[in-house]
Amino acid sequence: MTQSTVHGTVADGFEPVHAEFAAFVAGERPDYEGQLCAYVHGRRVVDLWAGEGGDGDSLYGVLAATKGAAHLVVALLVQDGTLELDRKVTYYWPEFAAEGKGVLTLRELLAHRAGLVGTDSGFTLEELADDRAVAERLADQRPFWRPGAAFGYHALVIGALAGEVVRRATGRTVQDLYEERIRAPYGLDFHLGLPAAREPRFRPAQPMLPTPEQRELLDALLSPPHTLQAIAFNRHGAEPTDLATLPNHRVIRAKGPASVGGVASARGLAGLYAAMIGELAGRAPLLKPDTVAEFGQLHSVGHDLVARSHKAYGLGFQATADTWHPFLGAGAVGHSGAGGCQAFADPRSGLAYGYTRRRCAFPGGAAPENDRLARAVHTAALAR
Template identity: 60%
Template sequence: MSQDVHGTVAEGFEGVREEFAAFLAEETYAPGAQLAAYVNGRQVVDLWAGEGVEGSSLTTLFSISKGAAHLVVALLVQDGVLDLDRTVASYWPEFAAEGKDRLTLRELLEHKAGVVGVDGGFSAEELADDRLIATRLAGQKPLWEPGTAYGYHGWVIGALTGEVVRRVTGRSIHELYEERVRAPYGLDFHLGLPEELEPRWREVQPLVPTPAQAEALAARAAEPDSIRGVAFNLNAPEPVDMVAFANTRLVRALGPTSSGGVGNARGVAGMYAAAISTLDGRPPLLAPGTVAEFAGLRTPGTDLATGQTDHFGLGFEYLAGRYPFLGPDAFGHSGATGSLGFADPASGVAYAYTRRRFAFPSGEGASPENGRLAESVLRAAATV
């Protein structure tokens, strides 16, 4: 189904527009997509397509939110406010319960805490509120010995790191992100969407799975008390409908840092551009040493929750293994609809792709088209 592509690309990036248009013409097209990219702080791609979608349209970005949350953590480490090798419990004493007393902040950021969820699961209302998540997790018994293995803390990692930030600074990640990152650059990427911006928001849409996909999803749901089941909140009396969750005003208003940020491709790409490049006359937010600390592979082996391998840096996903055309210090995060944002210091590229419809398997990272789209951006960047 052919779709009109709107927006602009800089000279030399025409191939990116062609690749975007080619994807949109395929049957796998997800209605409502945006693509944006910067190179060394200069925006070179700003494209969108889909009925009712503009370049300024906002949508719920799920786990892309983790990138914003952990950019704040990286800044606090860079400032000397947080120490990666101090225990979480030294900042947050209640977290020491049930054998979690020796877990360091570094290990927490590597998804090694073992508290991927709680006994009995969370309600949708709890998952919308980072403080409620943190309160319940503090006393939770881990599913493995903390620090000895890793598994994606998909619904909860932002609440865990956020509580550490709150105990040290007296402020939330949301407040610090707004003050230090979003507002100075005017980014359309929010942890907590103001009411006045609601008219620009566009709902996330479901995608009906194929019979094979539906069978696989049912098999997962049949093991609600497994590590995977707890991590994806399948052990709750009423497992959360991720589409309904994203389309709830409470979630958009509170902006849970693991799952509820709202924005567009322009905003996400702009955030990653600000992290590594001079942007709007401001120096990069992150020093090269901080990037080196947080990027790169920190979790070799298999993720106990997702089954993926070589999954994380510190807080951010390790991307060079999935996308060999990226440098080893590329860092970013995907979202459950298949969206992706990242920075690649080696090339100076900051990239973001957002989509309004779920991919399958949902909740497990960037959709396949990101490979071809991101590679087209890197290929163009290398020639200009």
Template identity: 65%
Template sequence: MSDEDRTITVYGTVAAGFEGVREEFAAVLAEDHTEPGGQLAVHHHGRRVVDLWAGEGIAGDSLPAVYSSTKGAAHLVLALLVQDGVLDLDRTVASYWPEFAAEGKGGLTLHELVSHRSGVVWADGGLGVAELADDRILAERLAGQRPFWEPGTAYGYHALVIGALTGEVVRRATGRSVQELFEERVRAPYGLDFHLGLPEALEPRYVAIRPGVPTPEQAAEAEANPVDPEGLMALAFGWTSDPPLDLVEFANTRAVRALGQASAGGVASARGLAGMYAAAISEVDGRAPLLKPDMLAEVGRVRWTGTDVVTGEPNPFTVGFEASQVPYPFLGEGAFGHAGAAGSQAFADPVHGVAYGYTRRRFALPGGPAPENERLAAAVIRAADGVRVDA
């Protein structure tokens, strides 16, 4: 179907002043060369102001896989435990989890771990989907793993394992899993459609992720600049395993969704993504923000900068979150969140009072946040700047 023949119906609502966001959402879908479809939700100072969806088989409450946007949920739990005084970012990981000290990792602090500085991005011998699905099994494999660079000296994206690593610290300190604490402290109280462990009863709402379709330009770029098959990126994303990890198959595996793997196994609607970040920074339904001012400042602060040794991009991390101002410089100081491989994006911008969530079912290439997020997020901030907030 040509772009000229394509008719895209956008469903949902926007609040007064946010009409331009709906127009941008429709424009993005109309320009999609593959299979347009996704969800967009935005909260402004705790109130949902954008709730849109479109595409075959997609509803407002559909639940696609959100890949690494899951990391935002896992690290919100960790931030709450730091805020409570249960965890200390400056203590060593090994002080909570003694087995982790093996292979020269004993001096690594928790803050260095959540900033992706451990060097433990994979396991020797490879990891299959069954191992990756279960954070407890994964943590056992990684405890004695040699790091792939000297811990603390650089940062590199721990794409599929960071949730198991930080989650094991949480489990050692509390006796509870990240998944249990997220359910208890975040998801259930706010009724969020964001699941680290999708119940069987909700499986009919799961929207299977579909493989990406490269444009001719993307195909040519991939051919001209192939990923080093022996490099850190191939390692961290499981491409060196036998067989190589298929990220689409990974997300569409029931065990991954059922266990809620804390690096990339979450399932959420855009409403769920935006709602979580709204709860983190804003009063919602009479509840105070989850993060107090000091912790909010910490999750928005980058301690270490430079180039990611896995991805080759300047993508610094805070307390397990991505610094959202790096890809979106129009956001306010201290914005934080996390994107996901298929194209999802979620973040909080405390300066503008914005919480943003976006999902899509067709894998966006080359990976990471779908390119349209830049246009959509910019439209959201323009609208937020123009809307009067009554005292």
């Protein structure tokens, strides 16, 4: 198999990004397939891809990067005054009060502080695809820590929890509001519910190929059936979830669950964050600077009980500079995906970044190459 060739374009001044991407691709497996896109102040400055069979229009399952799209909807509703961050969740969703959860505010829920990372018996695939089914199960679930007392990554459920608040407040789903207010007006190739007509552009996810040493680390983390990590990633029930290949199920792509069901290109990922912070395609920014700042402000930082490592979250979004790329400006917000994708906005430089790859990278989350690629893009953006 021959080595992948890099295709696409970069704007003047971003040639080092092309060189960095080409150098990375040259050192990867011959079957590497991925995309890199970036905007600066609403102008696309990087549009690159590599891989046999894929192109700039290919669509990939972006797993947790879906949370960025879902929580952009929440941010819009807060900006509109439809949702209030410091109201209790039960103001919108009375049934949520069961098992001592009535004290939790919407702000705390969005900051991964609910203690509600899964259920005792796990979810079926059909339930994971259906945000309302997940929310109904979680309403009755006893939290795994006292709500508000600590934080941990609500990997498969945070979108369903936030989405149920949205549905109770508006009568609409996150997916419907996202399509109406964000995806369709801006023409974004980032879907929460992939239409059947776009299925031919979808590239099925390829599973991780860990070394024996890496496999041992993964097994130690996820194999014990009743750890908090196993519960959060739905590894403990009758139908254990294979996160890496979850997007390959049509029911996930079709329903677009708000935690993990998004399908996108790198253009779609970067375009979402470009529209969030600045003008795009002749349209005003989706969010005002104060809203961006509030959702990017650190709300949970320190030891993540699920990840068992240092993490930093704003409201629904990851605090990207504190979690992944410390060279970014303060207040950078986004969300990575377990397959290796990365997406964020850096308001201080006007940069919006999107990266996808087909094969899941070890150890999950933003693939390691994002650090060198994002750094190259950020350096070029600042040089302008």
